[in-house]
Amino acid sequence: xxxxxxxxxxxxxxxxxxxxxxxxxxxxxxxxxxxxxxxxxxxxxxxxxxxxxxxxxxxxxxxxxxxxxxxxxxxxxxxxxxxxxxxxxxxxxxxxxxxxxxxxxxxxxxxxxxxxxxxxxxxxxxxxxxxxxxxxxxxxxxxxxxxxxxxxxxxxxxxxxxxxxxxxxxxxxxxxxxxxxxxxx
Amino acid sequence: xxxxxxxxxxxxxxxxxxxxxxxxxxxxxxxxxxxxxxxxxxxxxxxxxxxxxxxxxxxxxxxxxxxxxxxxxxxxxxxxxxxxxxxxxxxxxxxxxxxxxxxxxxxxxxxxxxxxxxxxxxxxxxxxxxxxxxxxxxxxxxxxxxxxxxxxxxxxxxxxxxxxxxxxxxxxxxxxxxxxxxxxxxxxxxxxxxxxxxxxxxxxxxxxxxxxxxxxxxxxxxxxxxxxxxxxxxxxxxxxxxxxxxxxxxxxxxxxxxxxxxxxxx
Numbered sequence: 001x002x003x004x005x006x007x008x009x010x011x012x013x014x015x016x017x018x019x020x021x022x023x024x025x026x027x028x029x030x031x032x033x034x035x036x037x038x039x040x041x042x043x044x045x046x047x048x049x050x051x052x053x054x055x056x057x058x059x060x061x062x063x064x065x066x067x068x069x070x071x072x073x074x075x076x077x078x079x080x081x082x083x084x085x086x087x088x089x090x091x092x093x094x095x096x097x098x099x100x101x102x103x104x105x106x107x108x109x110x111x112x113x114x115x116x117x118x119x120x121x122x123x124x125x126x127x128x129x130x131x132x133x134x135x136x137x138x139x140x141x142x143x144x145x146x147x148x149x150x151x152x153x154x155x156x157x158x159x160x161x162x163x164x165x166x167x168x169x170x171x172x173x174x175x176x177x178x179x180x181x182x183x184x185x
Numbered sequence: 186x187x188x189x190x191x192x193x194x195x196x197x198x199x200x201x202x203x204x205x206x207x208x209x210x211x212x213x214x215x216x217x218x219x220x221x222x223x224x225x226x227x228x229x230x231x232x233x234x235x236x237x238x239x240x241x242x243x244x245x246x247x248x249x250x251x252x253x254x255x256x257x258x259x260x261x262x263x264x265x266x267x268x269x270x271x272x273x274x275x276x277x278x279x280x281x282x283x284x285x286x287x288x289x290x291x292x293x294x295x296x297x298x299x300x301x302x303x304x305x306x307x308x309x310x311x312x313x314x315x316x317x318x319x320x321x322x323x324x325x326x327x328x329x330x331x332x333x334x335x336x337x338x339x340x341x342x343x344x345x346x347x348x349x350x351x352x353x354x355x356x357x358x359x360x361x362x363x364x365x366x367x368x369x370x371x372x373x374x375x376x377x378x379x380x381x382x383x384x385x386x387x388x389x390x391x392x393x394x395x396x397x398x399x400x401x402x403x404x405x406x407x408x409x410x411x412x413x414x415x416x417x418x419x420x421x422x423x424x425x426x427x428x429x430x431x432x433x434x435x436x437x438x439x440x441x442x443x444x445x446x447x448x449x450x451x
Contacts, residue, residue: 071328073245073246073332074246074249074325074329075245075246075247075248075249075250075252076245104321104324104327104328105320105323107324107327108328159235159238160235160335161235161238161241161243162238162242163238165242165245165246183335185331185332
C-alpha cells in the first residue's frame, strides 16, 4: 500500500469543475493520445480515458507534464495497477519526467464514461450505466437496464455486487443470458 | 474494560486542534479498517454466492476508505508513518475505531445489523463531512458517501427481508439488534475531540446527526417489523482507545504477517 500519491482536493485546470480548459498544447495532446491506449485492466475494451478517470493533463512551465488520475471506487484494486501502466506508457513515449497525481475531488462518477466508452461496453457485453445522472434518487429507483445482447428491457438483477466494485449482475428475461451491468455511481 | 485514557503517543506535540484533527481522522479510518477486516472474514463462508460478493465488495470499499484516511492521518502526524504502518504496527489501545465496528461477525443476521447501524451512521457523517472545512477530508467523504449509499441499500434490504421473513430469521435479527444496540450510544456521544473538530468546522455537530440517524433507524425498523431496543447507555469508548476484548484478537490475525516478516512484499 506504500507509494500512494498525495491526494489533491482542489479542482484543477482541465477538471469539469474548473470550466473550459485552455487548448491543449501539442505535448499535452500527445500525452492524451498515449493515455487513450492504456486499457482498464478489468475491462480492457475501455481505455482509461473512456472510463473518465484521467482528470487532467497539463504542462508545467518547466516542461514537465502533470497527469491527474482519480479512482473509480475508494478500494478499487485496479487503481495501483493503472498507475503503474500509465507510468510505463508515459516512460516509453518519452515522458519519463511526468508527474502522476491522485485527484479525489470531485469524486469519480459513472456519468464521466464517454459516449465511445458506453458503446464499447455494450459491444463487449456489459450494460453501460442506464442514465447519465448518478444521483442518490437514481440509486433507489429500479432503473430498467437493457440487455447488451438483445436490447430487451425485460431484465432482472441477480446480484447487487459483481466481479468488480463497479459492476452488478443481471439476467435477461428474453434471451436468458446473464450479463454484467456497470453501476451508476 | 474501563474507559481509561488512551495510552497512545498521539498527544505528544502539536496544538490542541492538530491533535484533535489527527484523532478525528484516525477514528474514521480505524472504523473503516476494522469493519473492512471483519467483512473480509466472510469470504468463503457467506450463505450464498451473491452475499459473498456483496460482503467482499463492501470490505474492499472500507479498506479503500481506510487507506485514504490513514494515509492522511500519517501526513498529519508527520512522524513518517504511512497507512501501512498505522494499520499493521499499532496495538489495540492505539486504535480509535468505534466499538461497534470490532464486534465479531456472529451469524449473517448479526453482520447485517452491525452493518446497517454503521451504514446509517456513515451516511450521516460522510454527507456532513462532504462540506468540511478540511478540504482533504471533504474530498474523501464525498467519494465515500456514494459507496455508502450502495452499502446501505444492501444492509437495509437484508434487514427488512430478515425481519419480515421467517420466524427463525426474525428471531435471529431481533436478537442481533438487542445485542448490538448497546454500542450505538458511542456513535453520537461527542467528546472533546469531536467538540474541537466541530468548533473548527472540520466535523459536524453529532446531536444533529443523531436525530436524523434515529429517524431513519425508526423508519427502517418499522419496515422490518422489528422492535427498537430501549436506550442502553454504556461506557464503551473504542474511539478513545478503550476496546472490547474482541479487537486484540482480530488485530493479532490481521497484523500477524507484517509483524512476523517486517517489510514483506508481494
